[in-house]
Amino acid sequence: MLGKVVSIIALSAALLDGSMKAALPDKNIDGNVFLVNRQHALSKVYSPAVRKVIGPGMSQSMRDDAAAALEEMFAAAKADGITLSIVSGYRSYSKQSTIYSRKKASQGQEAADRVSARPGTSEHQLGMAMDVARKGSSQLNTKFGTTAEGKWVSANAHRFGFIIRYLEDYEDVTGYMYEPWHVRYVGKEHAQRLYECGLPMEMYMSGFKLEVYDYLIHQVTNE
Numbered sequence: 001m002l003g004k005v006v007s008i009i010a011l012s013a014a015l016l017d018g019s020m021k022a023a024l025p026d027k028n029i030d031g032n033v034f035l036v037n038r039q040h041a042l043s044k045v046y047s048p049a050v051r052k053v054i055g056p057g058m059s060q061s062m063r064d065d066a067a068a069a070l071e072e073m074f075a076a077a078k079a080d081g082i083t084l085s086i087v088s089g090y091r092s093y094s095k096q097s098t099i100y101s102r103k104k105a106s107q108g109q110e111a112a113d114r115v116s117a118r119p120g121t122s123e124h125q126l127g128m129a130m131d132v133a134r135k136g137s138s139q140l141n142t143k144f145g146t147t148a149e150g151k152w153v154s155a156n157a158h159r160f161g162f163i164i165r166y167l168e169d170y171e172d173v174t175g176y177m178y179e180p181w182h183v184r185y186v187g188k189e190h191a192q193r194l195y196e197c198g199l200p201m202e203m204y205m206s207g208f209k210l211e212v213y214d215y216l217i218h219q220v221t222n223e
């Protein structure tokens with residue numbers, strides 16, 4: 001356990017001075033606020049324990065805590081007359097590799113990079129992200145944000161520990177266009193704070209870093 005705490009402190013220090021550009025160590029990924037983006041990649045061999053998410057739509061998996069939270073969110077949406085549908089959850093490194101290559105072949109690298117993550121840099125590999133859609137639809141586009149379903153997700157996802165990861169107007173920070181359909185599990189505490197500050201995870205992680213790391217260390221030492 002001491003080793004784990006030490007590695008988290010080392011990770012914190014690396015992030016604090018901005019020198020952390022390499023892959024995050026896989027052993028730290030079971031936390032809720034690990035940042036995965038173009039600068040913070042997962043290794044080829046990282047594959048979390050996942051299970052099937054129960055709900056309408058495609059057969060997809062997530063990490064157990066994220067899956068349970070998503071099922072709870074879908075049930076709450078339904079109680080409000082909103083039916084959400086599962087589109088895409090956990091993706092292995094090799095699956096992401098195939099998706100990215102296909103996009104690159106059809107649209108060119110620049111266009112592919114705006115909408116698709118290079119292998120290792122997708123949150124879907126964490127098993128903590130899900131793309132959701134309206135019932136009977138698997139279309140993922142920005143119009144989802146203007147539908148009753150999209151508005152419900154935007155207003156309520158944080159109550160279940162999810163954030164809209166790629167916010168409108170923050171493409172320069174996140175590296176991705178607005179994706180109202182992509183929810184990332186971060187746990188209720190962080191989701192609530194992220195919802196309140198309205199900032200992308202990248203900015204939250206730097207603005208609240210000490211608090212976040214205190215929380216991580218606290219969590220680890222209480223195992």
Ligand SMILES: [Zn+2]
Nearest residue numbers: 129130131182
């Ligand atoms: Zn997604």
